[in-house]
Amino acid sequence: MAEALQGSARIAVVAMGALDGDSRALRVAAAGRAAGYRVTLIGREPATTVPEGVDVRLVAVPSVLGGHRERRPRPGLRWPLAYRSAETYRRRIALSQARRSLLATRAAELDIVHRPLPLLALARCGHALASARHAVRDGWTRLRAAQHRAAVHRRRHPHTRLDNLAAELARLLLGRRAWRRLDPGLLDEEIAYGPVLDAVRPHLVHALGHRALALAIRAALRAEGAGHRVEVVWDAPPRIPAATRRAAVADDALLRSFAREADGVVTVGDRLAGELRARHGLSALPAVVRNTPEPTAAPVPRESGVRARCHLAADVPLLVHVGPVTPDRGAATVIEALPKLYDLHAAFVVPDPQDADLAALRERAAQLGVHARLHVLSYVPVPQVPDFLSSADIGVLPVHQLPHHQTVLATRYYEYAHARLPVVVSDVRAMAAATLELGNGEVFRARDTADFVRAVGAVLTNPRRYRKAYDRADVLRQWSWPTESAALIDLYGRLLGPRH
16 A cells, blocks of 8 residues: 555644544545545544554644733732742742641641750740741732732633723734734744644645644645645634633634635535635535444444443443533533432543533532433544444433534534434534434433433333434434545545645
């Protein structure tokens, strides 16, 4: 195969996060390799399940520029006593702790070491004065430390009116270049990814997301300046609303700078493709390549499936939720419903079992007395996901009614389908329409625990009825990666042309 690929084009797939669990990046890389291209996958650690034959370049992004705001917050009028840097803050806290330990040691020494009474009295007076002095200094340190933490929190979450005004001024004065001022973390990514892209010298860069698109366009410009033509494909996911006005302005400026520079655009849904063309003035409608699983996925031994990992018998009802448990994904609805669903168990398959949002769910489950029926499992390799889930009874997607959930079917929906699981989904537009049309599950009102209980109960009453929906001709073949990736490979061929 290496000899057959000797004259083939080089494709770089750029992912901005960890490669493990990034199903889109792994599937794109595998499709390019299967089509005969030489593929390099660029992303962050870990990367333990890379497609065979794909070269991997791991990058580490130091938070030098992006973290400067948090390391050296500006105290301002609200926190005038805050420490001016994270280093000073840590040093002062450590000094206070060290003095406290030394004073405790001295107090113990005075209690156990024999001294003449006058000397002991003098020593205790000295210790009392030192303790009083430490109490004053420790109180001062605590006050300044509290103000420092408040200032750092504000810099980390800039959502005050003054922050919003600063973001708008940057937008008006700097225009498309405002992202450099408002999100310097993008420059950290340029420092980390730029040299790797330059060294790979790809003929085509597949950029996953708008941050990767900016890196790819700049790399293409540098390469073209050296006489090497690089095509750029922007893989545009649904746009998640920014947490702050500052982040929203930075994202908008970045997209206005680079969205129209892409040579080709792909996305994950028809409706989203139309929105992208209208919003960014694209010359052509983006190709639609849904993030669907491989039909011939790696089999998982029965003792390693989700039910076995939860140590449950075959007759115990089990629902599964795959993915992060951020508040907008509705995992809290599942927890609140468990007391009303009696013997039902819930498995959450997550990227990070130590996540803070997951800890909050565990605590709520303990308060409701259902913690024994809550199971938390780590991600499995992407090709194994459908087979891993197939021993469950229901796949749930209880996401909230937010714009980025409305337009496309989630990747997990397709994975549940290939696992032949009945689904229970909230009434967001795309998933509700697909479920009602196919008949593979029930729809409930988002955030409505009682309606979620009704939907789960309906599925558990007659699961075979919902599983039969997948027997319809071609439904799983249409929702498969070989079918979807054909449009992507066709786009690669048109962009690279007869050169390769």
